[in-house]
Amino acid sequence: MGGESFSYANEAFAFVERLDHLTSPSAILDAMEVSLSRFGFQNFIVAGLPGPRERVDQVVLLKKWPPGWFDLYISEDFVRDDPIIRRCRNSVQPFAWIEAPFDREKEPRCLEVMNRASDFGMTHGFCLPIHGINGYEACISMSGTDLDLTAKTKPALHLMSVYAFERIRAQMSPERQSAGKPLTAREREMLAWAAAGKSAADTGDILGITERTVTAHIVSACHKLEATNKTQAVARALQYRLLNI
Amino acid sequence: MGGESFSYANEAFAFVERLDHLTSPSAILDAMEVSLSRFGFQNFIVAGLPGPRERVDQVVLLKKWPPGWFDLYISEDFVRDDPIIRRCRNSVQPFAWIEAPFDREKEPRCLEVMNRASDFGMTHGFCLPIHGINGYEACISMSGTDLDLTAKTKPALHLMSVYAFERIRAQMSPERQSAGKPLTAREREMLAWAAAGKSAADTGDILGITERTVTAHIVSACHKLEATNKTQAVARALQYRLLNI
DNA sequence: TCTGACCCTGTAGGTTCTTACAATATCTTT
DNA sequence: AAAGATATTGTAAGAACCTACAGGGTCAGA
Incomplete structure (x- = not known):
């Protein structure tokens, strides 16, 4: 347990504790940036999966992506062919990007997405699907150039992501039934x-x-x-x- | 960070790591028993929520419950009135038993369930809903007499539960066919x-x-x-x- | 080939819902 | 005291639902 350059366990729990005091999405963004960078991640995004008629930008909650990549992602509608997204829809467990399968021969668009991401320095990454009451809710995808992605760090990233998402949601959707008059x-x-x-x-x-x-x-x-x-x-x-x- | 009588963070991560080497449900049961007892929990159950025609015993994955309580729970069909179960169906986040609401006046059966549980020493507890692709999947409920249930320990219990459940499911994968015929x-x-x-x-x-x-x-x-x-x-x-x- | 599961459709009659018209009583708040 | 929300009840007509009866077509698996 101790003795490493940094303790992923303590980092994760400290992050979760810190979350309770963060009262704005941008504060959460900053905290995630700091903590995730300790694991080697420079970029990340927290977003829902767009439905058939939804655009990606309508479901993004938080993001720290390289300038230009998001615009390209939107304009090319990469979300329809992104292997990460595809796997995310059918996965309960977190997975490394490398574990998201696609056929390099028969699915050129998938390959295209991954190649363009690489152009922006996003070659390897980690993705966590978030599920709620009604099934799929969102995903948190993160990437970096020098990842600390092991069986030890994955649970730490998992914990941080789940709590970060819950915190974000709590702040971004306080309405719910407040619309209209309440039932007696x-x-x-x-x-x-x-x-x-x-x-x-x-x-x-x-x-x-x-x-x-x-x-x-x-x-x-x-x-x-x-x-x-x-x-x-x-x-x-x-x-x-x-x-x- | 350190300096406490025991580190909930390290305990949780050590448990998750240990899980990878456990190859039988009973081994997982034992590991959970040991780790959860460090947080003050003597009893716990890992189970799905029974559907319309399902019985509780058909959806239990693992349990360490006081002798007699499970039999009573089944024979009285307490699951239909258990406030913990009810809240579990509508909750994303873990919650303490005390946070599961019911009307003591108008819902005598709910009160009955909680009182009978108390008879078996299960007065306070903690419950974690587990959600997957299609929404609700299972719950992990735990109780004890001298609980260490704080904002610091909850994430630890959360992490342990999520990984324990995933490990259990991986081993007990036989597809749970929902009671009755499925809808087309x-x-x-x-x-x-x-x-x-x-x-x-x-x-x-x-x-x-x-x-x-x-x-x-x-x-x-x-x-x-x-x-x-x-x-x-x-x-x-x-x-x-x-x-x- | 046959069986079973699923999808589709028809008629008919009793039951339940939905809406539109009113109306009285209690309680809280202004 | 007046206003407003809530809870209560009535009548009546048309819309929608539920049930029971009966049948044809497709498709996969035994």
Whole structure:
């Protein structure tokens, strides 16, 4: 354990502790820059994976990339052929760039992406997929010229990345259900019974009120959630985690 | 950094390193027992969350629980009312048991679960949800009487748990078939549109099939999910992370 | 070849939902 | 005291859902 030029374990935990005191994305960016450089990484990006109609720049949370590379990446739409991205979509575990497979013969675009990255000094790297409640959430990809990438350092980078991402998300999406008026306790109750498969009449019997009243609450919830019907209202309430079920 | 009675950081990284050499579930169990006890935890369980027709014992990967408690937990079907489990389904971050909310007045079954756990000496604990490609994958819950649960130790427990789970899964890989028959792609598609507030007729127009066919898929999904209507089917599908929305 | 799984469609009738029109009562806040 | 949010209930008509019945087509695997 000790005796190395620097302790990856202590570095990682110190970073995680430091995160608690960082209150802005740029502060997190700076802290990541410092800590990751100790592992040999000069560049990194924290981003979601763009959907079919999304652009990369719409899902980037933080990045420290060489000037020019990001522009090229966007203009060439490299994200559609990036082997790192591809593997990221299907991977739970972190992986080194070298472990992201592609066919050099049959997939020239993949090779192109990796070659152009090399032009910017990004030849080797490490990528961590981040998964949440609904599956894939984001990835953190980092690269450098003189990497300290071993079985010992990977867990440290893993830990740092997971906590950094959580911190970034906590700061960048504080809204969530704050949009629109909040549901009342009664409205949530009706939706919960609806989610359990109960009809308005059922719920009324259960709660000792009339079917009409149940319907009124459901309608009210539909308006607040901008849902066109009960099913969508329940789906929205579940997605926004408004129901304790 | 050093100077404490034991270094949580070094303990965690040493554990992760040790994992690589463990080739059996029981060896992992032993290693977890040793390392977690250093943090004050006597009991722990590594398990998936049971689906609609699944029993807890079908999804347990590893456990060190007091004799009798597991039997009681199964026979009473406590998993359906366990506040820890409920929060686990909606949480990305690790949390202390005390942070899992329930209404002591209106949810007597939740209180019952927690009280019976206390009878077995499991009053306080820590729970880590594990997420993968498709969202929720498993949880690791641990408890003890004299916990070392601080902002410093949580990341250590987090790291240990994530790597332990990955190691366990790698060894126990046999694909866990979700209880009952899986939904077909078409069924999931119908539920996704229903969750978006579309009627059967709407969905039919969107997909270029008849309303009747949409209904047929919905009905089929209802049967597989043991739902009494479309709303409950959508709710179940969302809770079990079957829809990519 | 046959079986099973999946996808597709039709009719018909009872049930449930959704909306539009109103209305009363309680409670908190201004 | 007045205003506003919340909870409650009523009627009624049209839309949507659910069920039960019955069937045809495709495709993969035994």
